[in-house]
Amino acid sequence: xxxxxxxxxxxxxxxxxxxxxxxxxxxxxxxxxxxxxxxxxxxxxxxxxxxxxxxxxxxxxxxxxxxxxxxxxxxxxxxxxxxxxxxxxxxxxxxxxxxxxxxxxxxxxxxxxxxxxxxxxxxxxxxxxxxxxxxxxxxxxxxxxxxxxxxxxxxxxxxxxxxxxxxxxxxxxxxxxxxxxxxxxxxxxxxxxxxxxxxxxxxxxxxxxxxxxxxxxxxxxxxxxxxxxxxxxxxxxxxxxxxxxxxxxxxxxxxxxxxxxxxxxxxxxxxxxxxxxxxxxxxxxxxxxxxxxxxxxxxxxxxxxxxxxxxxxxxxxxxxxxxxxxx
Amino acid sequence: xxxxxxxxxxxxxxxxxxxxxxxxxxxxxxxxxxxxxxxxxxxxxxxxxxxxxxxxxxxxxxxxxxxxxxxxxxxxxxxxxxxxxxxxxxxxxxxxxxxxxxxxxxxxxxxxxxxxxxxxxxxxxxxxxxxxxxxxxxxxxxxxxxxxxxxxxxxxxxxxxxxxxxxxxxxxxxxxxxxxxxxxxxxxxxxxxxxxxxxxxxxxxxxxxxxxxxxxxxxxxxxxxxxxxxxxxxxxxxxxxxxxxxxxxxxx
Numbered sequence: 001x002x003x004x005x006x007x008x009x010x011x012x013x014x015x016x017x018x019x020x021x022x023x024x025x026x027x028x029x030x031x032x033x034x035x036x037x038x039x040x041x042x043x044x045x046x047x048x049x050x051x052x053x054x055x056x057x058x059x060x061x062x063x064x065x066x067x068x069x070x071x072x073x074x075x076x077x078x079x080x081x082x083x084x085x086x087x088x089x090x091x092x093x094x095x096x097x098x099x100x101x102x103x104x105x106x107x108x109x110x111x112x113x114x115x116x117x118x119x120x121x122x123x124x125x126x127x128x129x130x131x132x133x134x135x136x137x138x139x140x141x142x143x144x145x146x147x148x149x150x151x152x153x154x155x156x157x158x159x160x161x162x163x164x165x166x167x168x169x170x171x172x173x174x175x176x177x178x179x180x181x182x183x184x185x186x187x188x189x190x191x192x193x194x195x196x197x198x199x200x201x202x203x204x205x206x207x208x209x210x211x212x213x214x215x216x217x218x219x220x221x222x223x224x225x226x227x228x229x230x231x232x233x234x235x236x237x238x239x240x241x242x243x244x245x246x247x248x249x250x251x252x253x254x255x256x257x258x259x260x261x262x263x264x265x266x267x268x269x270x271x272x273x274x275x276x277x278x279x280x281x282x283x284x285x286x287x288x289x290x291x292x293x294x295x296x297x298x299x300x301x302x303x304x305x306x307x308x309x310x311x312x313x314x315x316x317x318x319x320x321x322x323x324x325x326x327x
Numbered sequence: 328x329x330x331x332x333x334x335x336x337x338x339x340x341x342x343x344x345x346x347x348x349x350x351x352x353x354x355x356x357x358x359x360x361x362x363x364x365x366x367x368x369x370x371x372x373x374x375x376x377x378x379x380x381x382x383x384x385x386x387x388x389x390x391x392x393x394x395x396x397x398x399x400x401x402x403x404x405x406x407x408x409x410x411x412x413x414x415x416x417x418x419x420x421x422x423x424x425x426x427x428x429x430x431x432x433x434x435x436x437x438x439x440x441x442x443x444x445x446x447x448x449x450x451x452x453x454x455x456x457x458x459x460x461x462x463x464x465x466x467x468x469x470x471x472x473x474x475x476x477x478x479x480x481x482x483x484x485x486x487x488x489x490x491x492x493x494x495x496x497x498x499x500x501x502x503x504x505x506x507x508x509x510x511x512x513x514x515x516x517x518x519x520x521x522x523x524x525x526x527x528x529x530x531x532x533x534x535x536x537x538x539x540x541x542x543x544x545x546x547x548x549x550x551x552x553x554x555x556x557x558x559x560x561x562x563x564x565x566x567x568x569x570x571x572x573x574x575x576x577x578x579x
Contacts (some may be wrong), residue, residue, distance in 0.1 A: 075414050209433030215415045216425060219377050219408045224479070225401025225429040271415040 008115045015268045022267075022282040029289045033152070037297060055185040056292060058193055059246045060260075067257030068273065068280050069204070072211050074145065075231045078320045080244045080257045083131065083145060085152025086122050086296065087252030090156040095162040095174055103173035112276030118248040119196075119241070125151075126240035145198035159323075185249060200238050201241045207231065208273040215271055238319065245312040251307060255313025260284040262316060274277055328353045329483065329515065334383035336369050336539075343369045345539035346383070346474060351532070353388075356509045357517045362560055365536040367519045368408075368487050374517075375406035375485050383423035387483055401429035407472055409488045413460070419471045420456045423447055425462040426478030431576070444476035450504065465492035477508065484508075486518040490525065498522075502529040523564075527551040527573040535559055547573055 012020075031055055038045045070081045097106055106114070127153075129144050163171060213226045214235075221228045246253065264280035291305050331349040335342065344366040351357050359367045360470045372378035374385050376392045376549075384394045387404050403452060405426075423446050427439040447456055450470045460468050469492050476484055489505070490498045506529055520526045526533050527547040535543040537559050543550050551573045556564035564577040 026495070063443045071414070075412070077414055209428070212433065213425060213428055215417075216413060216422075217411060219406070220411065222397060223375065223401065223476075225396075225398035226395050236344055265415075267554060269416065271417050271421060 013270075015272075015279075016269045018267050019076065019275065019278055019282070022279060025287070026282050026285050029286055029293070033289050033293055036293065037141055046121055051185060051190065052292070053189055053289070054194070055191050055249060056288040057285050058190070058197055059250050059256055061141060061281045062197060062242040062246040063257045064260045064264070064280035064284035065201075065204070065277050066239040066246075067212065067261040069211065069235050069276050070239045071261055072215055072273070075215075075217060077262060078258065079101060079316065080094070080254065081239050082252065082254040082257070083152070084126065084148030084245050085239050086125070086247060088152040088155035088159070090118060090252055091124060092159045092162070094168070095159050098146070098170050098174050099162050101168050103170045107173065111190055112192060113185075114194060115248050119244040122241050122244035122247065123237070126236065126244075136296050172184045189249060193249050196245050201239050204238050206221045207234065208277070211235065211273045212271065218254075251306070254282070254310060255317050256287075256306075257313075258320075259309070259313035259316045260287060262320065289307050328388070330371075330386045330518065332384055333372060334370070334385060335381045336366070336373060336378065337381045344373065344575070345401045346562065347536075347539075347541050349516065349521055349534065349541055349544070351517060351534075353515055354509065354513055355515065355531035356529060357515075357532040357534060358520045358526035359534045359536060360520055360523055360526050360543070361536035364517065366370065366539040367536050369539075371485050371487050371517070372408075375404060376394050376400065377406060377408070386437050398429060401479070401481075403481055404483040404485070405479045406470055406485040407487065407489065409491050411468075411472060416459050416461060418457050418459055419452055419463075419474070421469050422448065422460055423452075423474045426475040426480075430477060442478045446474040448475060449508075450474040466497045469493060470497075470501070471502075482514060484514055484516045486521050488521065490522065491519065498525065505529070512549050516522060523551060523556065523575050527575070533539065540541065551575060 030053060034046065034049050038049075063278045066081050071077050071079055094106070163174070168212070208230045210221075210226050213224050214221045214228065214231060216224070218228050221231075252279055260280045260283040263283050264276050267283075268279045270276070287309060288305070291309055295305055295308065329349075329351040331347055334344060334347045334349075336344040341408065342548060346372075347366075347370060349432065358539075359370065361367050373380045374392065380393065384546065390400060390403065392404075420443065423443050426433060426446065427435060427442060431439050441527060447453055450473060452470060452474055454473075455463065460471055463471070467490065473486070473489060474525060476486070482562070486505070489501055490574075493501055502525055505516055505518065508514055511529075518530075520530075531542065532549060533547055533550040534541065535555065542559055543555050551566055553564055553566050556566065556577075560577075562577055563579070564575050566573050567576060
């Protein structure tokens with residue numbers, strides 16, 4: 001469809017141009033990130049920065065794509081998968097682990113095992129939530145969201161409770177889990193995450209057309225022959241895997257997906273996911289790398305990229321809410 | 328043809344559609360009328376697999392709707408509901424293009440484009456083809472949706488209150504177009520209507536529902552009588568023949 005349009009008009013369409021521009025910007029930032037201010041042994045620098053870059057790119061991709069897909073199936077542009085309580089579960093799980101086994105055990109534990117445990121728990125949780133979707137009611141997606149939000153609150157309360165019982169020294173260790181951190185990523189985890197993300201993308205890419213149709217709403221999707229329950233189910237599972245990987249890799253990121261997804265809708269004036277998803281992913285990578293460089297090089301301030309990005313994302317969220325209320 | 332047998336829908340103890348048996352012939356326009364809460368829309372939703380049925384079965388053109396693959400059914404049967412909300416920004420042409428999804432799965436061929444252009448022309452939407460549907464009036468949007476359903480090019484077309492949001496001029500145009508689509512292309516069109524005069528003037532066949540049950544059916548002349556109308560709507564309705572058309576008058 002896109003190719004036909006390009007041939008017809010003899011020029012590139014707006015979404016294609018925008019994607020090319022975003023790709024160029026992302027590549028430029030990646031190159032800068034790897035080289036700016038480099039002193040000393042290149043093999044060390046490339047390996048060290050490469051690891052961080054890989055984490056930023058993967059997390060950006062996972063969050064952007066999962067948020068766009070989630071917003072499409074819920075037909076709502078101010079929701080993020082975080083609303084389903086994933087971040088709360090992640091924090092609770094780690095708090096309980098520290099409480100039960102002590103921080104030393106957690107720090108010493110095999111990171112891949114811990115990672116897989118986190119991913120498995122979050123996917124399991126999402127599948128449990130998803131069982132509600134198979135009930136007869138057509139409003140069940142809202143029910144799933146509601147249950148997710150309430151469970152999120154429950155998890156947060158449980159976390160608070162655990163934290164009151166915990167040793168103050170252990171609490172310091174735990175705090176690392178509460179905010180996304182791009183600096184302390186394990187190299188082995190990157191490989192595992194990359195493989196998971198590739199598998200999810202391979203499954204997802206053939207479903208992009210179906211997602212386009214789901215944009216029209218449940219009734220129209222069924223009319224056009226899309227098995228709505230099945231497609232939404234598969235999408236939710238894929239979204240969960242992506243969110244889990246991203247959370248287990250760097251920690252919870254709540255509003256960032258909202259920021260890049262809505263930027264993508266504004267910049268790509270087309271409804272097709274073939275365009276929106278790459279745009280959102282590129283925007284996420286640009287924001288993460290750009291933000292990280294800004295913090296590292298200009299502000300000499302190392303570990304709070306997530307706070308800055310969450311701040312910006314939170315502002316966008318409030319803006320969207322106010323605009324929605326004004327309508 | 329559309330064959331509905333022993334069809335029921337219940338929410339808990341509330342029965343919304345109660346043991347309906349109905350055979351709709353192939354071709355022509357069938358209007359379903361009845362008071363609010365009679366189960367008209369629910370019936371249409373079950374025929375079009377949007378709503379699972381509690382009991383009974385529906386076959387459309389020989390295909391059992393609860394057993395046939397949804398993608399196959401989408402090439403034979405289309406449905407348009409009243410409330411359509413879209414979060415994304417779509418142009419009229421984008422929306423109408425979606426009508427070809429059952430046939431081409433998103434990769435439009437030259438033949439698909441012909442169907443799309445024809446549907447847009449059929450509803451006089453050419454000047455609006457590149458407008459965003461969230462920036463159009465309710466009536467224009469309604470026409471865009473009908474164009475999408477026509478582009479889907481199905482033998483059976485179900486429309487749930489297609490005259491909603493339309494003023495008299497556009498309502499009449501819509502009904503003429505539905506008539507034309509039925510007679511020119513031999514489609515079977517079933518629609519839920521609220522205005523009994525539109526039903527009596529434009530439909531070949533009228534189905535009357537009340538309290539979830541099939542109350543009456545037949546040609547407009549058979550169904551639109553003061554006795555039946557009073558029985559169904561519980562108000563006095565006079566039926567006059569004006570310029571060869573049966574017009575119900577119910578404004579006291």
